[in-house]
Amino acid sequence: MSTQDTELGARPTKTFEWGxxxxxxxxxxxxxxxxxxxxxxxxNFLQMQTLxxxxxxxxxxxxxxxxxxxxxxxxxxxxxxxxIMALSGAMAPLIFMSEFGQANPALGITAAIVVPLIAALAxxxxxxxxxxxxxxxxxxxxxxxxxxxxxIAQVLTNGNLQTFSNPSFSYLGTGKVLGLPFQGxxxxxIACVLFWVMSRTIFGRYVLAVGGNERAxxxxxxxxxxxxxxxxxxxxxxxxxxxxIVVAINSASDAARNGNLMELDAIAAAVVGGALLxxxxxxxxxxxxxxxIIQLVKYTLLANGVEDEVALIAKAIIILAAVYLxxxxxx
Amino acid sequence: MAELxxxxxIDKAFAGVSALSGASLEIAPGEVHALIGQxxxxxxxxxxxxxxxxxxxxxxxxxxxxxxxxxxxxxxQAAGIATIYQELNLVPLRSxxxxxxxxxxxKRLGVFINWREAHRRTREILARFGIDIDVRAPLGSYSTAxxxxxxxxxxxxLDARLVIMDEPTSSLDASEVEVxxxxxxxxxxxxxxxLYVSHFLDELFEICDRVTTMRDGRTVDCRDIAGSxxxxxxxxxxxxxxxxIEQAGMTEFSGGTAGADLxxxxxxxxxxTTGPRLTDFDMTLHRGEIIGLGGLxxxxxxxxxxxxxxxxxxxxxxxxxxxxxxxxxxxxxAIEAGFGYLTEDRKAEGIIPDMSVRxxxxxxxxxxxxxxxxxxxxxxxxxxxxxxxALGIKTxxxxxxxxxxxxxxQQKVLLARWxxxxxxxxxxDEPTRGVDVGAKREIQAxxxxxxxxxxxxxxxxxxxxxxxxxxxxxxxxxxxRIVTELTxxxxxxxxxxxxLAHTEGQAA
Numbered sequence: 055m056s057t058q059d060t061e062l063g064a065r066p067t068k069t070f071e072w073g074x075x076x077x078x079x080x081x082x083x084x085x086x087x088x089x090x091x092x093x094x095x096x097x098n099f100l101q102m103q104t105l106x107x108x109x110x111x112x113x114x115x116x117x118x119x120x121x122x123x124x125x126x127x128x129x130x131x132x133x134x135x136x137x138i139m140a141l142s143g144a145m146a147p148l149i150f151m152s153e154f155g156q157a158n159p160a161l162g163i164t165a166a167i168v169v170p171l172i173a174a175l176a177x178x179x180x181x182x183x184x185x186x187x188x189x190x191x192x193x194x195x196x197x198x199x200x201x202x203x204x205x206i207a208q209v210l211t212n213g214n215l216q217t218f219s220n221p222s223f224s225y226l227g228t229g230k231v232l233g234l235p236f237q238g239x240x241x242x243x244i245a246c247v248l249f250w251v252m253s254r255t256i257f258g259r260y261v262l263a264v265g266g267n268e269r270a271x272x273x274x275x276x277x278x279x280x281x282x283x284x285x286x287x288x289x290x291x292x293x294x295x296x297x298x299i300v301v302a303i304n305s306a307s308d309a310a311r312n313g314n315l316m317e318l319d320a321i322a323a324a325v326v327g328g329a330l331l332x333x334x335x336x337x338x339x340x341x342x343x344x345x346x347i348i349q350l351v352k353y354t355l356l357a358n359g360v361e362d363e364v365a366l367i368a369k370a371i372i373i374l375a376a377v378y379l380x381x382x383x384x385x
Numbered sequence: 386m387a388e389l390x391x392x393x394x395i396d397k398a399f400a401g402v403s404a405l406s407g408a409s410l411e412i413a414p415g416e417v418h419a420l421i422g423q424x425x426x427x428x429x430x431x432x433x434x435x436x437x438x439x440x441x442x443x444x445x446x447x448x449x450x451x452x453x454x455x456x457x458x459x460x461x462q463a464a465g466i467a468t469i470y471q472e473l474n475l476v477p478l479r480s481x482x483x484x485x486x487x488x489x490x491x492k493r494l495g496v497f498i499n500w501r502e503a504h505r506r507t508r509e510i511l512a513r514f515g516i517d518i519d520v521r522a523p524l525g526s527y528s529t530a531x532x533x534x535x536x537x538x539x540x541x542x543l544d545a546r547l548v549i550m551d552e553p554t555s556s557l558d559a560s561e562v563e564v565x566x567x568x569x570x571x572x573x574x575x576x577x578x579x580l581y582v583s584h585f586l587d588e589l590f591e592i593c594d595r596v597t598t599m600r601d602g603r604t605v606d607c608r609d610i611a612g613s614x615x616x617x618x619x620x621x622x623x624x625x626x627x628x629x630i631e632q633a634g635m636t637e638f639s640g641g642t643a644g645a646d647l648x649x650x651x652x653x654x655x656x657x658t659t660g661p662r663l664t665d666f667d668m669t670l671h672r673g674e675i676i677g678l679g680g681l682x683x684x685x686x687x688x689x690x691x692x693x694x695x696x697x698x699x700x701x702x703x704x705x706x707x708x709x710x711x712x713x714x715x716x717x718x719a720i721e722a723g724f725g726y727l728t729e730d731r732k733a734e735g736i737i738p739d740m741s742v743r744x745x746x747x748x749x750x751x752x753x754x755x756x757x758x759x760x761x762x763x764x765x766x767x768x769x770x771x772x773x774x775a776l777g778i779k780t781x782x783x784x785x786x787x788x789x790x791x792x793x794x795q796q797k798v799l800l801a802r803w804x805x806x807x808x809x810x811x812x813x814d815e816p817t818r819g820v821d822v823g824a825k826r827e828i829q830a831x832x833x834x835x836x837x838x839x840x841x842x843x844x845x846x847x848x849x850x851x852x853x854x855x856x857x858x859x860x861x862x863x864x865x866r867i868v869t870e871l872t873x874x875x876x877x878x879x880x881x882x883x884x885l886a887h888t889e890g891q892a893a
């Protein structure tokens with residue numbers, strides 16, 4: 055650490071210990087480093103426009119990552135989040151552009167939001183039942199919808215790109231509240247609710263207990279199956295919401311691209327935020343921090359003209375670093 | 386006699402808190418040396434310094450006549466010190482040969498493993514311990530005892546001069562223990578030293594030569610075991626007078642005092658069957674009564690507990706709770722009905738390691754602490770504070786993760802988890818296993834107090850004195866069936882052993 059004081063035996067006691075500091079605050083340090091880098095290198099970084107772009111992009115990652123964090127907290131994983139996004143995103147325009155939706159705009163918009171969310175919830179229920187009742191390994195159970203979910207979405211839209219012009223629906227992705235993107239506020243609101251759920255409610259306590267030691271949780275009367283189904287349903291509905299937001303941002307629904315590779319971003323954000331893959335920990339605001347880091351890295355590379363493919367490698371390195379810090383923390 | 390190992394004046398502190406101060410340990414070649422002490426006395430720390438897991442702050446270690454410079458477990462192994470941990474560090478899915486030979490496989494052309502030679506050598510190594518098994522089968526297909534012996538065989542095949550065994554018998558049954566003791570004696574004859582750490586004091590008299598006792602990070606006693614008494618060892622561990630303990634009895638229990646005026650019937654089981662490991666089990670439990678379940682490992686004691694608590698599904702028979710025919714389908718239904726089940730395996734089925742003492746303690750009570758899904762945190766903290774005080778749980782504060790507590794204190798938290806639901810029936814499976822003598826007596830006292838308040842207790846214990854002194858009645862099981870029932874006062878350890886031996890005879 056310090057090179058001035060190398061006398062043996064006279065171990066400097068005042069030296070700042072980087073190891074433990076990085077382990078507990080690694081995410082914040084990474085964020086600071088990326089911000090600093092951008093301020094120095096990236097042209098026009100300190101502009102409101104940059105903030106808007108990043109908030110509107112990060113919100114979807116953050117929303118899905120929070121759901122993923124809950125699933126991971128029970129020791130599971132959900133690979134189907136991207137496919138659920140595609141499915142709910144494909145359904146919305148079909149509903150508000152239908153004859154019924156155009157005849158009753160208010161009802162049409164409501165249905166275009168509620169029905170896809172119900173479908174997403176059902177997808178989560180399906181995942182949950184496979185994992186909890188049929189004891190299928192989470193990675194395999196959610197692989198089913200990972201593959202078929204996007205397929206269903208493409209069948210619904212005949213594989214076409216659906217473009218539309220519907221200001222009310224687009225508010226989800228382009229609206230502003232107090233000058234900042236609507237979906238950013240939405241993500242914060244969801245985070246606050248989930249934080250309350252995890253720290254104050256019996257459901258939250260059981261989620262952590264199931265992830266920490268499933269046998270012990272069950273023998274102490276914890277409703278293990280219901281808890282597992284619950285987290286997959288929450289993850290499903292949040293993914294559905296993120297799918298709607300993406301469609302609203304683009305004013306177009308592309309079932310082939312919506313949510314593509316989102317499962318990786320969400321898992322990465324959750325892990326960078328401090329979730330343990332073996333379960334037992336659910337850092338909700340950590341997931342948001344993780345999502346911000348992932349998004350900023352993407353943005354940094356893009357803004358500096360680095361190719362997309364390289365961005366993927368950068369993402370992999372971040373995950374590696376986060377997992378390494380976790381292992382060091384566990385000893 | 387020149388000692389093989391000599392550790393003296395060993396100091397070690399963690400973050401300023403002293404764990405060892407001036408501890409010492411000497412082991413002669415070919416000696417079986419016991420190391421005892423309460424949890425937190427410093428046994429594990431001393432062993433970890435010896436095996437290079439921790440670095441000592443001060444003191445001298447010589448091994449084989451030379452100053453020892455062991456800085457990692459790997460170097461310890463190279464120097465001839467092998468450790469057999471409580472949790473075996475082997476690979477259950479791979480074959481016996483692969484486990485024994487791992488890292489030292491005989492090679493052909495320097496690259497390919499010569500399997501024929503590997504199997505032959507493995508069989509040869511195991512034969513020295515009198516083990517004759519199929520070395521091609523996965524290790525996990527054998528009993529824990531065999532797995533443990535394989536671990537020892539591997540250690541010895543690597544030319545170990547000192548084998549450290551940490552609680553080697555905690556998961557073995559009586560016949561397996563005999564085999565293990567045979568191996569330990571074989572090691573002694575071959576000139577290999579053994580450092581034997583165990584909470585089961587009776588074992589020490591059977592196989593150890595000398596015993597070192599630690600207390601509060603210091604070595605307080607080292608003596609030949611021949612001529613010592615169990616009482617003296619306990620007294621040294623506790624730092625109390627042997628006579629005091631004799632007067633108070635070995636345990637805090639006094640079974641058989643419930644007498645004729647039994648309370649209301651809490652539970653009756655008739656012909657309860659869950660499979661071959663529990664068949665036609667009957668019992669009646671009253672308020673304020675302790676029923677002991679006796680038997681060897683695998684006799685069906687834990688299975689009976691699991692059947693009553695709704696963990697295993699009944700394939701036959703009936704369980705009546707307070708006179709109502711209501712078989713409990715799930716643990717949560719059992720808890721609802723006022724049942725608590727302290728499981729045998731604290732780590733796998735009891736604690737949630739990363740959760741705090743508070744969260745672990747209130748886990749079973751949670752539904753009653755909750756209104757509209759929200760936990761009443763003020764009441765929760767109040768309750769936890771009450772139990773930490775009442776049970777004397779040693780913890781920095783209620784937010785400390787439970788994994789950082791000693792075994793005895795973890796067990797007290799789990800006991801509190803069940804006391805907190807204000808139970809009618811407590812099923813206690815090995816409540817004092819792996820906890821030190823002091824905590825053991827405190828736990829027994831807690832159990833005695835709740836029985837006095839009218840709780841019915843089903844007690845399972847491998848320690849005969851606990852069950853003999855504790856239970857009002859003992860139901861003796863063998864191979865999943867009840868063989869006899871003994872009633873206190875009047876049960877002696879002898880009588881229980883005879884009942885078990887009798888069943889052994891019948892089974893043969």
